Amino acid sequence: MNQPAIERALARIAHEIAELDLNGNEVALVGIQRGGVPLAERLRRLLSGIWNQSVPLGTLDVSMHRDDLSRRAAPNVQPTVIPFDVTGKTVVLVDDVLFSGRTVRAALDALNDFGRPTRIQLAVLIDRGHRELPIRADFIGKNVSTSLSEKVHVRLSGAGGSDEVVVEKNP
Amino acid sequence: MPWHRKHLLDIESLSADEIVTVLDTARAFKAVGERAIKKVPALRGKTVVNLFVEPSTRTRISFELAEQRLSADIINFSAEASSFKKGETLKDTARNLEALNADFIIIRHSASGAPHFLARVLKGSVINAGDGAHEHPTQALLDAFTIREKKGKIEGLRVTILGDILYSRVARSDIWALTKLGAQVTLCGPSTLVPRVFEQMGCRVTYDLDEAIRDADIINLLRIQHERQRKTMFPSLGEYSSLFGLDQKRLARTKPDALIMHPGPINRGIEIDSEIADCGRSLILEQVTNGLAVRMAVLFLVNGGKGPQEVEG
Numbered sequence: 001m002n003q004p005a006i007e008r009a010l011a012r013i014a015h016e017i018a019e020l021d022l023n024g025n026e027v028a029l030v031g032i033q034r035g036g037v038p039l040a041e042r043l044r045r046l047l048s049g050i051w052n053q054s055v056p057l058g059t060l061d062v063s064m065h066r067d068d069l070s071r072r073a074a075p076n077v078q079p080t081v082i083p084f085d086v087t088g089k090t091v092v093l094v095d096d097v098l099f100s101g102r103t104v105r106a107a108l109d110a111l112n113d114f115g116r117p118t119r120i121q122l123a124v125l126i127d128r129g130h131r132e133l134p135i136r137a138d139f140i141g142k143n144v145s146t147s148l149s150e151k152v153h154v155r156l157s158g159a160g161g162s163d164e165v166v167v168e169k170n171p
Numbered sequence: 172m173p174w175h176r177k178h179l180l181d182i183e184s185l186s187a188d189e190i191v192t193v194l195d196t197a198r199a200f201k202a203v204g205e206r207a208i209k210k211v212p213a214l215r216g217k218t219v220v221n222l223f224v225e226p227s228t229r230t231r232i233s234f235e236l237a238e239q240r241l242s243a244d245i246i247n248f249s250a251e252a253s254s255f256k257k258g259e260t261l262k263d264t265a266r267n268l269e270a271l272n273a274d275f276i277i278i279r280h281s282a283s284g285a286p287h288f289l290a291r292v293l294k295g296s297v298i299n300a301g302d303g304a305h306e307h308p309t310q311a312l313l314d315a316f317t318i319r320e321k322k323g324k325i326e327g328l329r330v331t332i333l334g335d336i337l338y339s340r341v342a343r344s345d346i347w348a349l350t351k352l353g354a355q356v357t358l359c360g361p362s363t364l365v366p367r368v369f370e371q372m373g374c375r376v377t378y379d380l381d382e383a384i385r386d387a388d389i390i391n392l393l394r395i396q397h398e399r400q401r402k403t404m405f406p407s408l409g410e411y412s413s414l415f416g417l418d419q420k421r422l423a424r425t426k427p428d429a430l431i432m433h434p435g436p437i438n439r440g441i442e443i444d445s446e447i448a449d450c451g452r453s454l455i456l457e458q459v460t461n462g463l464a465v466r467m468a469v470l471f472l473v474n475g476g477k478g479p480q481e482v483e484g
Contacts, residue, residue, distance in 0.1 A: 002238065021211035064471070072482060073173040076192075076473030077199035113208040 001142060001165035006125070006156075009141030010039070013123050014046035016139050017092055028056040028089045028120070032107050033063075033078035035096030038156045039125055043094060058082035060093070062106035075135035080110070092139075096154040098124040126165060128152050134159035173480040174472040178290045178297045181306040182347040187431050190348055192467050194316050200465035203240070214243035219275040220268050222248045223300070224261070227279050228436055229459065230300050230309070234277050246273070265289050275470065278302070296473045304338050304396075309432050310470060311344030313462040315352060316452050318389055320461070321430055326353030333415060334393035334442050336452045337364045337404075341434045342393060346372045357385035360393075360415055363378035365403040380415055383418070391432040392417060392442045408441055417442040422452075430454050450471050 017027065017057065027047070031040030037059050047055045057163075060082070063075040093107055104122060123139035128146040142165075146152060149170045156163050172188040202308040203211055219238045223231050226249070238245050248264075261280070268276060275296045278286045283305035301307040304402070319325050330349050336342040336358050346369070349356050356374035356421060358365050367376050377383050384390055395411065405411050417431070422444075431443070431453045439445040 063199075064203070068478075068482065069213055069476075070217075070474055071473075071476045072478030073175060073480040074196070074472045075480055076173075076197050077471075079199065080202060109212070113206060113211075116267045 001126075003163045006141070006163045006165065009125060010042055011046060013139040014043055014050060014142060017043070017047060017123065018050045020090065020121075026089050027092065028058065028084055028086065029092050029094055030058040030060050030082065030086075030107075030111065032093060032095040032103060033059055033061040033080075034093040035154055039096055039123075040094035042156075043092075043123065056084040056089075058112055062103055062108055062110050065109045066101060067106070069095065082114050084112065085115055086117045089117050090119050090121065091117040092121045092123050094123045096125050097119035097152050098122070098127045098135075098137050098140075099130055099152075101131045101133035104135050105133050120152075125154060126152055174475060177473060178286075179308055179469050180286050180290060180297065181294075181472060182308045182311050182344045183306070184353075185308075185347075185351070187351045187353075188311065190315065190351060191471065193312050193465065194319060194375050196472060197312070197316050197461070197465045197468035198320075200467040201461065203467070204354065204460070210240050210242060210449060211383055212242045214238070214241035214474060217243045217474065218246065218272060219243045219277065220246045220248060220271075220472070221277045221300075222264070222268070223277075223279040224250045225279050225281045226250065227300065228423045229462075230279065230307075233459070233462045234298075234309075234466050237463055237470060238275075240463075240468055241467055243275070243470070246271070246351075257298050257484040261285060262289070262292060265293055269293055269295070271469070275473070291460055298469060299475065301340055302345045304340050304343070305343045306347075307340040307434075308344050309328040309462065309466050310341045310468070311348040313465040314345055314432060314434070315348045316461045316465050317432065317458050318430075319350075319458075321454065322388060325349065328354045328356045328388040329357065329386050330389040330391060331357045331359060331387040331419070332391045332393065333358075333380070334360050335395045335404075336369060336393070337366060338396040339393050339451075343372075345391065346374050350374060357387070361411065380421070381424060384417075384421060384429070387425060387429050389415065389432060389450075390425065391434075392437075392440060393434065394436065394438055412441050413440060416442055416444065417447055419446065422447055432458060432481055434458070449466065455473070 029040045029044050031037035044055045044057045061078040061080045063077045121138040124137045125141040127140045127143050151168045154168045172192050174192050273295050277298045277300050279300040280302050283303035285302050286297050286299035332342050350373040358376045433455050
């Protein structure tokens with residue numbers, strides 16, 4: 001997936017989110033650390049343009065809520081910053097790749113500690129399949145069929161022109 | 172940098188990168204303590220034994236609350252109310268804890284090396300909560316965390332540790348941690364309590380108090396450890412206080428942005444003037460708050476397994 005394809009996918013997701021709630025008052029975006037954070041920032045810019053108002057944005061680190069903590073080296077915990085009250089809002093969780101679903105499961109738990117959103121939805125740039133939990137995304141940039149041994153890398157440069165999504169075969 | 176240690180036994184064997192990993196992780200746990208819901212499920216289903224063979228109040232309470240906030244199950248074991256009174260050895264006590272499938276043992280003991288011994292004989296993770304006059308690693312980590320938070324860095328800072336260095340495990344752990352992170356550490360106090368041999372740890376020793384505090388960015392005061400001193404190391408507390416206590420007159424000669432720390436419990440009027448302990452330059456209570464975050468971070472890190480750090484979601 002190259003730069004224009006990523007931009008088109010994000011624009012489509014933004015419009016789909018906008019159709020949920022036309023005035024945008026009750027929508028907030030929360031990027032899952034780390035890959036979801038820059039995507040959530042881009043979606044905010046797009047949505048703010050559609051609604052002509054700023055959209056609340058937060059970041060969520062799910063490390064402390066993971067179910068595999070004693071099976072792997074302790075993760076680097078990134079900042080969780082939710083500078084708004086989630087209660088009563090439609091929170092759109094944003095991540096780069098949806099795979100086993102375990103990160104999203106942890107994110108639902110982590111978000112729960114901040115209040116009770118009216119509803120939580122999930123936006124991902126890539127859905128690569130292989131779910132281990134009954135979790136699905138509400139907004140998907142692109143479905144990519146992968147094998148378990150492959151890795152999906154989402155590289156976002158921010159302002160530059162070198163965004164890409166690459167599927168890498170493991171040797 | 173990924174953390175691969177199963178135990179936290181001392182600061183001496185940690186690298187600067189490992190210390191920074193603890194401090195970075197503690198920052199995230201401090202934020203958890205500022206939320207409405209201050210508990211996370213990271214240690215759910217894990218059992219922690221607090222084995223405090225030597226009395227402790229603040230360190231034990233801090234560890235206990237850290238464990239509760241990580242959702243662990245807790246067993247408290249204190250010297251006064253335990254089988255040590257009935258003659259059981261540390262090894263036998265440890266084996267009994269093993270039989271309960273304890274995942275973590277937090278140990279405070281009057282004998283240096285007791286945590287290292289437990290780490291050899293037990294399957295669980297061992298965290299040193301103070302062993303004799305040897306080390307008190309979580310205190311040094313919380314001191315480093317507090318300094319970094321307040322000053323924005325540690326490298327290049329001048330830190331003076333003042334008081335009873337000889338009998339202080341806090342001093343030893345602080346010296347290791349702060350010198351590894353690039354601070355210049357100066358030790359000061361009565362010559363009987365600050366032997367020159369500490370220079371081998373990479374710090375400076377002086378007996379001139381005014382010189383020791385004049386350029387300091389941080390002044391860390393230590394309590395006189397009466398319980399560890401086998402004989403009288405100085406003539407009287409009154410004399411100690413007049414020669415080495417931090418009073419207003421001496422504080423006026425320090426840099427205006429120099430900050431005051433103390434691991435507690437403080438003895439007002441002996442090593443520190445009562446008003447200074449409560450003034451805006453005192454970090455004493457922030458150290459307590461940060462201690463909780465640092466101990467959560469340490470438990471979280473030693474709980475990690477052998478697998479790769481990064482996983483795809």
